[in-house]
Amino acid sequence: MSATILDGRKTRDERVPELAKRVSALSSTPTLAIIQAGNRDDSNSYINAKKAFGKKIGVNVKHIQVLETVPQSELISIVQECNADVTIQGIIVQLPLPIEIDDDAVIDSILPSKDVDALTAHSVKRWLDGNEDALLPATARGIRTLLKSYKIDLFGKKVAVIGRSTLVGKPVIAMCLNENATVTVCHSKTQDLAKETKVADVVICVAGKPGLIQKKNVKKGQVIIDVGINTLVGEKLDDEIETKKLVGDVDFEAVNKVVAAITPVPGGVGPMTVLSLFENLMDLCEKK
């Protein structure tokens, strides 16, 4: 028997009409500014996904791209211009930034009222606190929405979160605690990962390690949320074009046969993250 597929594309698509309606109810077209330093392939593809989704729901996405060699002070100036620009309602600083740049200094220069990624210190304190008005970073919000749309309630459940990164792991941990789950945080120093994951009702994997969650890590009845997005480079074809494959942290084929529900990669958490980013933007617009 196969697990229920927690279909992020379907859930996203179901929510698009409502979101588009919220956009059109505003007095003017909202604008999301995305500031990018450099030209990384992964950043480009995330930005393209945001542009495409913005177009679909009637949000203007303004892509401000500067060279990788941009001085930190100039990046902060660009953020401040966006802060001051009344036509811009949300600001994203696309991560990762070049290694010489202090991420916190740039991100924390975003005005809280335009902090659509919820990664400024002001926002972090509020979502960590479980403040009801606080925006959640998009991935954590997307997981929450996906679970709710499949009527999976975290209240009192045991959740194993694998990963503790600031950008994704920590917001997911906070979200689960705010939903009243008992949360076990696992990571690379966890002694016996399978032991931790097997006793959980829900496993959320944010590790970025393909194949980390195997059949031995799971049991019947569980819900598996795979947040990993890993690009595997396949064999070279005769014409020397490399094949690339997107995989999560979970061995989908093996785990799928055991558990009750699972997100695919692609098509699970990814589409929910883009949706949630624009839901965050609408929350900011409507607060004004």
Place this chain on the structure above:
Amino acid sequence: MSATILDGRKTRDERVPELAKRVSALSSTPTLAIIQAGNRDDSNSYINAKKAFGKKIGVNVKHIQVLETVPQSELISIVQECNADVTIQGIIVQLPLPIEIDDDAVIDSILPSKDVDALTAHSVKRWLDGNEDALLPATARGIRTLLKSYKIDLFGKKVAVIGRSTLVGKPVIAMCLNENATVTVCHSKTQDLAKETKVADVVICVAGKPGLIQKKNVKKGQVIIDVGINTLVGEKLDDEIETKKLVGDVDFEAVNKVVAAITPVPGGVGPMTVLSLFENLMDLCEKK
């Protein structure tokens, strides 16, 4: 057989000479400002403990007490005066504040370089991130110091933290993760607390509920850290004077006979918290 007592008073006293040396090495006597709105008994006793410890190590503690009816704007003005005062190196806003006041607005007005409690948004983001230079809130730092002084390493250990408050629970969770423990966060909605605590190597209880951790919650070999400070009112004596007793969250008499090591209340985490606050202050002074 009884457990090893993790003696916070002894550990604190051992560290006092080094701390006093750090104070006397500064070019001038440092000042810690404590801003109190109102006159709560518990706040008064915490402030008195800080004053006494400050005196012991040569730190000037400036207690600024205003009425409980103080407007929020005035409290923020007081913080800003302390920010601007070059003779003040650390600022504490004594919590809890009167209910009408927005804690975050007042606390976040503290200059990061004087944020000795590490509760401003700026600091929260940094300790959550595991930033090496970040100050930890005093209780979390105190627990870490106490464990290290008894050579108890959290690396790879299973830790159950009971409690998820912003002021104490969350910093303790972050500290344990930064020390590379696998952390399970339990709370009032946890279905089977004993099941969670019994599989842990270290149990840290931050719940504020006397008697929460009983013999059935623990097993041989564990380390128990009791962060609860609860005042039990005892029987009235003939002369109508009520007896008060300070207890933690752990049934010490019962648990003590089972586990490997345990903190007493009083005399465990409490003294370490006061010590750690002044260690934070010295870190701030020496950074300048």
